[in-house]
Amino acid sequence: MEKYFQESIECASRDEIIAIQNEKLVKQVRHVWDNVPYYRKKMEAKGVTPDDIKSIDDLHKLPFLSKKDLREAYPYGLVGKPLKDCVRIQSTSGTTGKRVVAFYTQHDIDLWEDCCARAIVAAGGSKEDVCQISYGYGLFTGGPGLNGGSHKVGCLTVPTSSGNTDRQIMFIQDLQATIICCTPSYAAFLGERMKEMGYGPDDIPLKAGIFGAEAWSEEMRQDIQKTMGIKAYDIYGLTELSGPGVAFECSAQKGMHINEDHFIAEIIDPETEEVLPEGSQGELVFTAIDKEAFPMIRYRTRDICKLTREKCSCGRTHVRMAKPMGRSDDMLIIRGVNVFPSQIETVLLNHGYAANYQIIVDRKNNSDTLDVQVEMTPEMFTDNVGEIAENQKQLVDGLKSMLGIKANVTLVAPKSIARSEGKAVRVIDKRKI
Amino acid sequence: MSIKQISVFLENKPGTLKKMTGVLAAKKVDMRALSLAETKDFGIARIIVDDVFEAVNILKDADFIAKLTSVLAVKIPDVPGGLDQLLSIFSEAEVNIEYMYAFLGGSDVKSAYMIFRVADTKGAEARLTKKGLRVLTQEDIANI
Incomplete structure (x- = not known):
């Protein structure tokens, strides 16, 4: 029996959802026009006024916001409420440029926590559960968001925050935690550590995990589910829009339901900025229609994905987004084919290599070349040249079938791929076009 | 009784082998034998040394992948x-x-x-x- 946190909204009819969106959008555009001069200027430049926005059908008339706008307006330029009405800020790590600082009123915190609570219930959570939050607490949205959601559901909340793996495992075992929330890479790490300590899937009390804040593949999901004996659910969000919980997975594990009573999703062509028909792949754009302090209108996420309104077996009616294939900034066009680093990463993991790689694109004799440098790992190394070469050949074949174009694979020494600020530099494009 | 050979992954570019012999020399590891197997873009150094465990630790500390083979x-x-x-x-x-x-x-x-x-x-x-x-x-x- 599927359970819901707010059934009347999560399972509302299409007409009901559209009515909610129409009403909230009209109100939100007026609020932004009156209170956010930065966005008002953008509207004026496009010749749009709040009177032009009568329903969600008029959404396409509004100007976009992007990361660049956030940078220009930093820190207060996009805040829609007097600071005395704001109660919190959260911030991104700033790894891809300047930090994003987002503002919240108590109303904003409430709706954000509702979204997280929906995600926890969709993962099977209830007040009977012990929910361990192993996302970082602090400026990062992961810990605070799921913490609030867990409270709303009524779970016994264990705010371990991130790190200190042995203590995490001690709490899981001693308190018999049934749900864990963290990044997928940390979940994989925790699973491996528990395995080393001799805990099999049956010895681990967890039944579900809610993992997000970074890209992860279906293969990684299967691995985590097997190692820990849990169901692993994806959760999506951006600090700009509140944090985790903008969209979440249900028991069907086939895409994430976007909380449409708070966020309107569009898919656009990242080049032409045209809105694409349903089912097309393109850049995800969100309009936050219920947020007061940081009211993002048509915010370009740079995430590339597809939306579907196909009926979901869980009973929820909100539109589902597929796991993002990657950021539009990351997309490479090689010999006319779209290639995402995440696709290459999936193939590497499938073939037993680690996700330590670098993609080098060049142009020789007017044709693009794609080289993938992969760091050798102790697991993949043997004293047998033939075996290593055979694995390498299988990797080349795997890349060809995933990408549709041929990639050369070079095996390189461990830690030889340049890293900046702890993150590997994934793509080097040497083409001069 | 079999003995342990250390197999080391070497990227095929100038200086890689020298880097390996360098770290071993610095710690005064005595190599008894060395054989190289190579393909177009990588190689495997197979070495026999006096002190196997010491040598493996030295290599791993220098970020080499070193495996023991009987x-x-x-x-x-x-x-x-x-x-x-x-x-x-x-x-x-x-x-x-x-x-x-x-x-x-x-x-x-x-x-x-x-x-x-x-x-x-x-x-x-x-x-x-x-x-x-x-x-x-x-x-x-x-x-x-």
């Missing part, structure tokens, strides 16, 4: 037909050789040493011993 070491007289005679014993014992390499030297100038990588090290060793062959131990290697 191999058989045999001492033969350094005379024409020495290897041929040894291989006839391998042949009789039905031991299949994946790769092999030789080294000379040490205190015993009249001897050569052969290193063999075989599929089933333990089984091969038992069959060779039955044919009267003495397979060298780690200690023998350290004392060469």
